[in-house]
Amino acid sequence: VTPGSLPTGLLADLEAVVGPGHLLQDPSLRAPYEVDWTGRWRGSAGAVVRPGDTAEVAAVLSRCHDRGVSVVPQGGNTGLVGGAVPRDGALVLSLARLDHLGAVHTRPDGGAAGEVVVGAGASLGAVQDHARAAGLRYPVDLAARDTATIGGTIATDAGGLGVVRHGATRAQVLGLEAVLADGTVLDRLHPPLADGLGYDLRGLLVGSEGTLAVVTRARLRLVRPPDHLGVAVVATEHVAAALQVQRHLADRLGPLEASELMTRAGLSLVAAAPGVRTPFAAPPPAALLVEVAGDRGVGEALSAAIAEVVEEVRGVHDAVVGTDAADRAALWHLREAHTERLAEGGVVLKLDVVLPEPGLPGFVEDLDGLVRDAGGSDAEVVVFGHLGVGDLHVNVLGLATGRVPAVEAAVLEAVVAAGGSPCGEHGVGRQKPGWLERVRAPGELAAMRAVKAALDPGGVLNPGVLLPPAPGAGSLAGQQEGPADHLVEDQQGQGPP
Numbered sequence: 001v002t003p004g005s006l007p008t009g010l011l012a013d014l015e016a017v018v019g020p021g022h023l024l025q026d027p028s029l030r031a032p033y034e035v036d037w038t039g040r041w042r043g044s045a046g047a048v049v050r051p052g053d054t055a056e057v058a059a060v061l062s063r064c065h066d067r068g069v070s071v072v073p074q075g076g077n078t079g080l081v082g083g084a085v086p087r088d089g090a091l092v093l094s095l096a097r098l099d100h101l102g103a104v105h106t107r108p109d110g111g112a113a114g115e116v117v118v119g120a121g122a123s124l125g126a127v128q129d130h131a132r133a134a135g136l137r138y139p140v141d142l143a144a145r146d147t148a149t150i151g152g153t154i155a156t157d158a159g160g161l162g163v164v165r166h167g168a169t170r171a172q173v174l175g176l177e178a179v180l181a182d183g184t185v186l187d188r189l190h191p192p193l194a195d196g197l198g199y200d201l202r203g204l205l206v207g208s209e210g211t212l213a214v215v216t217r218a219r220l221r222l223v224r225p226p227d228h229l230g231v232a233v234v235a236t237e238h239v240a241a242a243l244q245v246q247r248h249l250a251d252r253l254g255p256l257e258a259s260e261l262m263t264r265a266g267l268s269l270v271a272a273a274p275g276v277r278t279p280f281a282a283p284p285p286a287a288l289l290v291e292v293a294g295d296r297g298v299g300e301a302l303s304a305a306i307a308e309v310v311e312e313v314r315g316v317h318d319a320v321v322g323t324d325a326a327d328r329a330a331l332w333h334l335r336e337a338h339t340e341r342l343a344e345g346g347v348v349l350k351l352d353v354v355l356p357e358p359g360l361p362g363f364v365e366d367l368d369g370l371v372r373d374a375g376g377s378d379a380e381v382v383v384f385g386h387l388g389v390g391d392l393h394v395n396v397l398g399l400a401t402g403r404v405p406a407v408e409a410a411v412l413e414a415v416v417a418a419g420g421s422p423c424g425e426h427g428v429g430r431q432k433p434g435w436l437e438r439v440r441a442p443g444e445l446a447a448m449r450a451v452k453a454a455l456d457p458g459g460v461l462n463p464g465v466l467l468p469p470a471p472g473a474g475s476l477a478g479q480q481e482g483p484a485d486h487l488v489e490d491q492q493g494q495g496p497p
């Protein structure tokens, strides 16, 4: 299917399903759906269709399936690996209108304080507010909360700021409703409590990045909000000291609610924005932000533990503790503003990776040199991330497009060499299918391809995302052939050279 060439009969059918206002064909209306949040991934859509409920999603999918037309599910379009960006004139299936928020139910059992059923298009922030209004909390949180959708966070198994305490999105999904490529609706919203029979379809769909089915509704676990919170930012000489501080504080205070790493380049960028309150005279080489929960005395307990850390851990420069809401927010801003500040500086190469603890400090220390040696001598490297789970966001600014493949390969090779994973919480998307082959055994990849072929035999759902081409295959299963598209990453995102 080439850009603008979706079969006329199909467009008329889709319009009959969703109504004329929800089939977008005009280039100016399609445009925001054709480029990602960073501006790095661009493509072209034959049209954008915006169904209003599960039945409409099913009708759209079955009509596309019958005609072999590729469909790219899209939520808030905040994903950072190009997975929601259409290519070669595929149809964008926007889930934004499925934003229903069901009633919050409290539950007496220990696994969850409550639960709620929401539409896939509800924003993360709307779900958080909805839970908060009922005295509970949805524990997934990330800086794109006002735009990212529940469906997108499920499809990417988003981690985020609370991952060290509550786990990634997978741990919050109690039930799912989803639609297969051929329009079959799978209703696993309320599986029986003793649901040990058969395959775990819910588990299979979380993290499948829109390649196996379209998520339409989810039943989510809610937790009790902490009574009191304390936040500290500890300035250190290097990342190794930040890791030691993290260990010490977790031993002393119990599970941390959040544990985030920042480094000098990122802190300098954030501090340069007008009106930002910075706790240190000059940005330190590394800084650890920790949040802890507890009773009324949590602030004192945190301050006492921080005093010990300053005394006992070598390489700690300074520390600041915030207990009231304004101080906590000011400290969190230092970390949360990173992605937006980076985006203001132009198109950024983003590599989200996971490192095991022993290799993590050395990896960060070597990054500048690695990037320079791979041809990025003019580039600036900003690294930050969820230290509690070893997930690092490597950002390379000011890199000429032609240098991207070499720099990407050098950084990801170093991750693999350190025993880490080149694919972190942002997923695989269009950026890293080839890298999946480096960390998944051939048998596992064959099993994944078999699952894809069974659930989406026509290969219409998100072709080119997540799975690398099968050995010997010229193109990804189901990928439409067509003239060169404008996907900026076309030549760059398939993996190791």
Ligand SMILES: Cc1cc2nc3c(=O)[nH]c(=O)nc-3n(C[C@H](O)[C@H](O)[C@H](O)COP(=O)(O)OP(=O)(O)OC[C@H]3O[C@@H](n4cnc5c(N)ncnc54)[C@H](O)[C@@H]3O)c2cc1C
Binding pocket: 037, 072, 073, 074, 075, 076, 077, 078, 079, 080, 082, 083, 084, 095, 120, 141, 142, 143, 144, 147, 148, 149, 150, 151, 152, 153, 154, 155, 156, 157, 158, 159, 160, 161, 209, 210, 211, 213, 214, 215, 216, 339, 340, 425, 426, 429, 462, 465
């Ligand atoms: C400022 C900022 C901060 C971020 N911080 C974090 C972070 O801390 N942790 C983290 O993990 N990510 C983070 N991200 C990345 C992003 O927000 C997450 O990946 C999020 O889960 C994407 O949600 P979305 O609705 O925007 O999905 P989209 O970008 O629209 O889609 C992402 C993928 O999911 C698929 N998809 C979307 N909706 C559905 C559906 N209903 N059914 C099936 N497939 C679907 C798409 O096809 C695509 O492959 C951040 C992004 C930004 C811009």
